[in-house]
Amino acid sequence: MRTSNHLIGFLNFLTFLLSIPILGGGIWLSTRANNTDCMRFLQWPIIIIGVAIMVVSLAGFAGACYRNNFLMYLYLWAMFFIIVALIGFVIFAYAVTDKGSGRPVLSRSYQDYSLQDYSGWLADRVSSPGYWTKIRACVRDSHACRKMGRTVGGVPEAPELFYLRKLSPIESGCCKPPTSCGYSYVNETVWTAGQGVMGMDMDCQRWSNNQDQLCYNCDSCKAGVLASLKTSWRKVSVINIVILIILVIVYVVACAAFRHNKRIDNDEPYGETRMEKAQPSRIHF
Structure with missing residues (x-):
């Protein structure tokens, strides 16, 4: 006993x-x-x-x-x-x-993220307007994009070095435009439109160099949150x-x-x- x-x-x-x-x-x-x-x-x-x-x-x-x-x-x-x-x-x-998972990008170490690759309850929850408004504010207030900044001798790192980075899903989906848009790199969160911009992807138009906007309204950002x-x-x-x-x-x-x-x-x-x-x-x- x-x-x-x-x-x-x-x-x-x-x-x-x-x-x-x-x-x-x-x-x-x-x-x-x-x-x-x-x-x-x-x-x-x-x-x-x-x-x-x-x-x-x-x-x-x-x-x-x-x-x-x-x-x-x-x-x-x-x-x-x-x-x-x-x-x-x-x-x-x-x-x-x-x-859902990230998409490999040619000549890049990081991956791009597309909302089309995700489906189901969680994807619907994240992408719903009511929830996304709160999530978007949270992502912005986390300063994840601001923390990406790197300089070499006071100058932003070269594009070749940035392309070798392994970005987190949030950094890749919310802090930069999709690679398919053809934007040219200036620094981690500033990109200029190039000749290869594709109008078929709405995220190409949603991207903004305004540091309070960036790609927070992009479907790629929602996909990045889902991947995270x-x-x-x-x-x-x-x-x-x-x-x-x-x-x-x-x-x-x-x-x-x-x-x-x-x-x-x-x-x-x-x-x-x-x-x-x-x-x-x-x-x-």
Whole structure:
């Protein structure tokens, strides 16, 4: 009995520790939302799951220490629903970020991003006028484009050096015009129209050298935000999958240990009665 309680207590302490990286992933998404990704509601499900695991683990730990069956029942049922919720979140994260990626550009190390490559719930959410107004302001206020500036001897770096950069999706989609527009490089956020401008791509007309506008109204900027979200969510999902596998193993072992405890509790009265009958009766003189 004590061994099973110790095992359950240890497993609950382990799940408490596992909640820390889940909560950390949610906080990391929150910082990304404040800086570049700019979708502030996406981190809350993972933060809530992390906090729930932490609280439920403490309840299970207390139940194991004090042999409180109610707390143990609460722990097992709550952990079951948490595991189901975590599975649902992982599936959702992969489903909404399944489509879309950057397009390689000839003689460039960076990629261009097109909104046509993305579809589904997340793409519709990002590109909707109501949400994009907020996201656009967030991207602008993050000063991601301003941070791109590099100088060599007080002069902006040469185009050849800029073309060798590996730009982030936000930098490529929001801070410069699409390569197909044929703009000529002046510096990272200033480009002049050339003879190769293509009117078929509306982003070519949306580009502005005004540092408060740039390509924030471009579809390429929306695609860059989606690509950034995809990268962030995939990183967190990998961690969640590993933790989910461990949680399932811990949950199965905890269920087995709890059943073992219940079986011992049910057998104790019978065992004690049998031992009493086995003892020889005292003879009184």
